[in-house]
Structures are given as structure tokens and as C-alpha cells.
Amino acid sequence: MKQWQKDGRLYLVIAFAVMAVIFYSSSQTYEQQSQIGFLQKVLKNQPFLNQLQTISFSYAGKEISVAANGYFSFLEFFLRKGAHFFLYFVIGGSFFLGLLPRIKSTLLTGVIAWLATVGYAGLDEYHQMITGGRTPLFQDVILDAAGAGTAILLCMIWKFIRKRNVF
Template structure:
């Protein structure tokens, strides 16, 4: 049963890594969701709610005025997917490494390997038409990974406390 779990987690890890490679190989035009967002979202309603929000990301202004409503929503959707994907990647690294390593060793290695993948993913994007690699995305990916690993730490602490009582 242990080997089945290792195989399952290894396959999940491989699937995430392959998915990231495929995704960063696609030009932005192939991933553009603005048309779909425009069809399923009441843009006027969202524009009224979000029109005063402006932020800087990678030296560019992100606002409804600058990107349009669909582009603004797409920005947050894409960044949310970045965060969630790297949280799941860190979980997969942790689960695979945990079969061979102690908790205290698997956790930092999971963080390091997730960061390495984030850096390589952004670098890979620099070879893709209409894509760039940005440090801010690496930091966003790292925050997703660290959030997941913090949750794993908290779950581990909770389990230890529960076992004592």
C-alpha cells in the first residue's frame, strides 16, 4: 500500500510539472481568457465595484482603466492560479519526499524544489513568444508554496498535540 501512495504522489507531481511546462510553452494569445470572461461576467457591474482599485505589478499599472474589466479580472484569475498551482506543487513535493525523508528534512526541500521550479518556469517563459519571465511571479509562486507548507506544519503540530491528549 505504501508503494501505491508513493506512485500516486509521484504521478501527481509529474502531472503538475508537465502542466507547468506546457503552460509556459504557450504564447499569451493561446491562454487569453478575456473573451470568455466578457461572455460570463457582467462587466459593467464589476467595473463599478473595482474602478478605484489600482496596483503596480512588475513595473506596470494594473487597473480597469489600463486593462479593461475583463483584463483586470483575468489578471487576478491568472495570479490566483499561479498561487494555487504552486501550493499544490509544494504539497506534491512534500508528499513524495516524505516517503524517504523525515518531516524536518522534507519540508525545506519541498520549499527549495518549488522555488527552483518557479525560477525555471519563469526562465522557460522567456523563450515563448509574447511571454516574459518576471521576478514578481516567482515571488507569488513562492508565497503559494510557503502557504501550503505552513499549513502542513500547522497540521503536523495539531496532530502531535492531539496525540498527546
């Protein structure tokens, strides 16, 4: 296992496993993925409703607010977008850590890991386009790119700190 981690194979396995989860998820319709029923059970008292009602913004040309979407759909929006950011954060970081032992150049590894992750995000949105009941959004690719970029940047900073023995 230590060798798998050292040569990056473990991280590549993690990246591809998360990609498989995303592919499966994108094969489902919105209704199959909906977490609204779960949220209605867990948050039946609608905590923080008054505070959340003050939030309103536009995403992909649609108003996102409690008034426009309802309490549970509003919360689900943040769950879904948080999942986008987090999953692509894991893929981007895993690609970086998995490719670094092979490429050796930190900057080149970062660029390749980011491009591969964003490319997969684009393919995922295309997959959603051909799946019934799904809406592909360019804004989701931007969110995915931000997640991947954040992870890669943190990995690069960590590598720099470790190399310089700052701590």
C-alpha cells in the same frame, strides 16, 4: 493505491503532473492562453465594475487597474496570478507529502520541497523567456514561492497537530 499514498508516490505523481501542465502552458503564447473572450461572454454585464474601479496597484512596474487595463484584462490578471499561487501551492504541498516518508525530518522535508518548487518556478519563468509572446517576471516566482510555502507550512502544522493529537 493505499500503499502509493502511504509511501508518497501518489503525491509525487501529482506534483510532476501539475509541473507538466505548467510546462505545456508556458509553451503557449499569451494570446493562446487568453481568457478574455471567455470572460467577456460570462461577465458581459461587468458585475462589480464600480467597486473594481477603486482598485489600483503596481505589479512588475506596471499599473494594474480597470482604468489602465480594462475590465476584462484586470480580471484576467487575477485569474492568472491566482493560478500561479494555486498551482505552486499544489506542487509544494505534494512535494512535501511525497518526500516526507523518505526524508523523515519534517523541517528538512519542508526546506527541500520549497527549494525544489521555487527552483521549478524559476525554470518556468526561464522557459517563458525563450517562448515567443511571453514575459518572464521575477514577481511571479515570488508569488509561486508564496503558494508553495503556504502549502508546506499548512502541511507542517497539520503534521504537528496530528502528532500531538490536538483534535
